[in-house]
Amino acid sequence: MSIHVPLPVPTRSHETAPPSALSEKKQTSYDCVLEHFAAVDYTLPNVNQEKAALTVDEKFWLSYECLLRYLRATNWNADVAIKRLEGTLKWRREFGIYDKITAEYIEPEAATGKEVLFGYDTHGRPAIYVSPSKVGTEESPRTIQLTVWMAERAFDLMGPGVESLALMVGYAGNAKNPSFSLCRTTLDIIQTHYPERLGLALIAHLPWLLNAFIxxxxxxxxxxxxxxxxxxxxxxxxxxxRTAADAEAWNADSTLRVFEPDQLIQEGWNGSQRFTYSHRVYWEALVKLCEERRSRMFVVWHGMGGKVGIKEWDVKVAVRDETIDAHVDVDEALIDTHVDVDGVSTENSQLQS
Incomplete structure (x- = not known):
């Protein structure tokens, strides 16, 4: 049996613990950042005042965990964290996270299957597989846009307590090395606008000739x-x-394993999942899965007040346990406007063969 669709979000067995209480000093820093962005009259500085107020999407993004990620990245300096968060808010608008880079727009870049979301590691982190051998001869802005779009979809598919993803780069086959410029730009985006979002980067079958490039x-x-x-x-x-030593000591310490075989693709990664990329089937399934999950999270978030600082943990646990309040009055048009990832119907699609 071959599989052509993403694996479902893991169950409780892959979850981490809920957010722990902050120390008094860290809580003070957090409260400062929260108060700044939660202010009723808050507007983004140095932007057109007609569009300076936070959108619903941006308030949703400014979760409790998001603020903490930026605080940790700035050594708990509230002023620096605020400046970095505002820089990312502006970048997300300019890059087109919420309007330009839709599934419909980015699909032509994804048609070869050079980037695929599939499976989860032993910490519940979704895996993005990158296949350099499937990269075309020409690079374009959409190459980077696809990477960002895939990362955003990985965030949609994270379970409670999971905040980072696993990047899987396989150089099997006739792999083409990406340009230095492309790698530098992507690295800058990750380090500047996605702090603590990369959990692990696994590079397999790395040719010795690429060591100098790395x-x-x-x-x-x-x-x-x-x-x-x-x-x-x-x-x-x-x-x-990670290493041969970990593989040898695994029976004595099961935490040393990064991926279980049933969460790994067989081709190039020796897993038990016989995943074959069929673009039409995979793309429809991925977009629908992400769209439905994000819509459910959005409904829960609205029911919890729809404001800055709501915990991702609480939202995701509610979605997992299906504890969405059926009486929450949420404008369906609003949901469509803010959480649609340009899904297309998967009716009558053959998902597995």
Missing amino acids: ALLTPFMDPHTRQKLVFNPVINENGLF
């Missing part, structure tokens, strides 16, 4: 990003491991 990029990586890179991980019948 060395050129390394100086542009912050220390935290460099620590997340794993080159040529060990993949065997027990799953995927």
Whole structure:
């Protein structure tokens, strides 16, 4: 049996613990950032005043965990965190996260299956597979836009307590190395606008000729990003491991395994999932899955007050447990406007063969 669709969001067995209480000092920093963005009269600085107020999407994005991610990235300096958050809010508008980069717009770039969302690691982090061998000869802005769109969809499919993703880069086959400019731009976006969102980057089958290329990029990586890179991980019948030593010690310490076999693609990654990319089937299924999940989260978020600082944990637990208040009055048109990822009907699609 081959599979052509994404795997479902993991159950409780992959979840982490709920957010822990902050220390008094950290709570003070958080309260400062929250008060800044939650102010009734808040507007984004240095933008057209007619569009300076936060949109519903932006308030949804400014969750409790989001504010904490930026605070941790700035060593709990509230003023610096506010400046970085405002920079990202402006970048998200300019980049077109909420309007331009829709599934319909980005689909032509995704047609080869060079980037695929499939499976979860042992920490419940969704995996984005990147296949350089499927990259075309020409690079364009849509190449980076696809990467960002896939990351945003990975965030849609994270379970309670999961905040980061796993990046899987497989150099099997006739892999084409991306340009230095493309890699530098992508790296800058990740480090500037997605702090603590990259949980792990696994680069498999790395040719020795590319070591020099990686060395050129390394100086542009912050220390935290460099620590997340794993080159040529060990993949065997027990799953995927960072090192041979971890694979050998796995029976004594099960936490050493990064991926279970049934969450890994067979081709190039030695997993048990015989995933074959069929664009029409996969794309429709992915877009529908993300659209429906994000819509449900949006309804829950509205029911909890629809404001800045609501916990992603609470929203996702409510979605998981299907505890959405049926009496919450949410304008369906509003949901369509703000959470649609340009889904298309999957009726009569053959999802598995």
